[in-house]
Amino acid sequence: MNVRQKTALLLASSLAVASLSACSGSNGNGNASSSASDAGASPSVSASGTASASAGEPKAKKTIVFSTITNYYTAGLQLAAEDYQKLHPETTVKIDIVSDNTTYQTSFQAKMAAGGDDAPDIVHANLLGDTPANNVKKGYILKLNDFVKAPNAYNNGTTLYDGINGDYWPYAYTAEGDIFMLPFDLVGTGFYYNKDLFAKAGITETPTTWEDLFADLQKLKDQKIIPLSMSQATGSDYEGWMVGAFEDWANRPLIPDILVQPGDARNTPEVEAINGKVKYDPNDPFFDIGAVVDAERIMALWKSGKYDAQGPAEQKIWSTLKQLSTYLQPGYATMKDADAYQLFISGKAAAYWNGSWQVGQILKDQQSLGDKGFEWGTFKFPGFKEADPNFPGDPRGILVPGHQLAVTAKKDADTVARAEDFLQFLYSPEEAQKVFTTTIEAGQFVQGPSLVKGVTLPDVVNSYLDGFKVAGNMNGSIGQIANGNPAAEPNATAEGKSLELQYYNDKITLEQFLQKKAEFTKKTNEKFIADNKFDLDPKTNP
Amino acid sequence: MNTVRWKRYGLSYLFLLPSFLFIAVFLYYPVILAFFHSFTDWNLVQSKWTGLHNFRTMFGDSSFRTGAVNQVIYTLTDVVKAIVFPLIAAELIFLIGGPRIKYTFRTGFILPMLLPGIVTILLWQNIYDPNNGLLNQLLTLAGLESWTHAWLGEDGTALWAIVFYNFPFIAGLPFLIFYAAIGNMSQVQIVAARIDGANGWQVFTRIHLPFLVPQFKVVTILTIIGSLQDFVKIMVMTGGGPGVAPSNPAMIMYNAAFGSSQYGYGSAIGVSLFLVILALTLFNMKFLKTDY
Incomplete structure (x- = not known):
């Protein structure tokens, strides 16, 4: 055996050993x-x-x-x-x-x-x-x-x-x-509130309706207290959760239309097993838990015009949110959540909109505040005082893992x-x-x-988390039929927000805002359809 | 290269080579890639040739048009800020007597250069804070509460709040450039002008300003480049909001590339910015012609 042959043999042996050791590290089937x-x-x-x-x-x-x-x-x-x-x-x-x-x-x-x-x-x-x-x-x-x-x-x-x-x-x-x-x-969204400031303004019970909430916020405003702090800055626009909850509430009967259905190109036995159980019931906020949504069906639903994106439900949603904006801290449009939170924890804002993940932080900060701390609690996303057929059942929020x-x-x-x-x-x-x-x-x-299973939290923590246990998890996709931007592109998000702020700041009327929003929705949804090569027939796979 | 030259300069070339390779790989190559990808739909994984589509999208996008108008405002005001205020400061310090006082003022203007930019931006963000900020508190103290604003949170004030960031605009580098140039001027000309009856204003406009043209050229080019590339202070101070009020093309480019993986579109904006910078630089060099 010459040198070249010996080298080849050595190399081959090394490779074999390396391959064997690699196999021993896996389960052998390459999975x-x-x-x-x-x-x-x-x-x-x-x-x-x-x-x-x-x-x-x-x-x-x-x-x-x-x-x-x-x-x-x-x-x-x-x-x-x-x-x-x-x-x-x-x-x-x-x-x-x-x-x-x-x-x-x-x-x-x-x-x-x-x-x-x-x-x-x-x-x-x-x-x-x-x-x-x-x-x-x-x-x-x-x-x-x-x-x-x-x-x-x-x-x-x-x-x-x-x-x-x-x-x-x-x-x-x-x-x-x-x-x-x-x-x-599990996470949820809701309002934190300063019990001391609420009491100072003569508010004894937490609001359960938007009408009561606005009345309470006005009382706080009259006391020269910032009624509510909420960030709407890019990257922490938490008003989006409210918009999502409202759109879910108004469009809930249409949710079955956007789910993958038997005969669809994207249907599988597993999906059918989940979606087959979905039966819309306005009194069952969990009717669509885990249901699998089809992006093409959402676009097809939008295109069908089944939901009037400038109709009474939209008018109510946006006029409610505009009214809420009048109680927000100055500079809410660009104020980061950390600064909005500072207003609340420093006792300058009476309420704060965020999620359950903030509980730990507030507990810690309250400890640090010592005597300057305050009593606090949580309450849920409210409903409307009078039942409105455009908003069936109870509002839902974020309630997901x-x-x-x-x-x-x-x-x-x-x-x-x-x-x-x-x-x-x-x-x-x-x-x-x-x-x-x-x-x-x-x-x-x-x-x-x-x-x-088997993990428990202290009672005090559980009591704070109660305000976040909303009636079910909203469908986060249905809003695309009213507000567009399905790809959540940051530049389009900024453009949509710009329209919203023009309306909040009285630069355009509600009608003009809804008209412009519909045009924005058309532009972004059409782009999404083109980018994804949807033919809007879910039975075919583009 | 002949042997003699290689023997004399070879070592220098060898030392230069690594730097040049790094520049070629990490600067020129990405720039060439960006040119290519500006004509594609690229998401880092797949790239599809789309011709001028990205550029058409860019000019058809109302947000981009708003950003472009904003950019004109930013760039014009940046150039004015970079020339007028540092020049005034340099002239004033040059005029005041006593080397110790000159030294103190000079150091005072240059020391802020040592502060990380982000610190200054955050400081100004706090000055503009609508609830606890210095500006609103001063206005309230002066009885001008009705003048207070959410400076960075209202679309009527956000852009101008960013423009007025770092007031009184005495940036260290332009100040140093002007001060050094004024210090190097021939005193003979100035003394001769004085003997001929020139007043201070005439000395400034007839001798100082013409002498400073090369410095204006350098400062203008550097400022235009910096202004067109800058989106950090917009990003940090307002996140680009409210809406698109203070946005600029660089911000839109960042969002497109890193917010929605539209690297092709982002490259198209980047290439456009490059071409604008190139055109403005050429114009500036031609317009402010000097002999050296």
């Missing part, structure tokens, strides 16, 4: 979406329920990255990462804290477009800059169908599917019927298996409880009630 047990990383469970590493674990040291947003459970997650590493010294879980949503989205999409090697391993499915269905299709996040049904050794063999509150699983499905995320907690954890589709199956194993650990009742408790103690954002 990255393996369950933890497939990967041989499953821990054994002692009688006390604590997990310990089994002999079959990979020995190589590796780091998995859990990417999250500043302040959201970061202290709790850090603790969980440390606890996990005690059990699995070979796996380091790095909690990567990103400063804001935009950076999170841009960074993830860019890293995945570049091959995904540098992307985090565990991500927030609702912060990825595209729909979950598209991210699954693009191969950016994994389908978790098998994973959630695998026994979780950290929870006495109870699967994740059974270990998480079943009411909210329907939100975890893509339009194709695949599970793309694990719900961790907040932390929606997904697994990045990495090429390295061993990394995926470790990320999934950490998630099983995180979703064990003991560890999830620690995460919530640590987060509250650190004054960080507990977004809402836990969806991990």
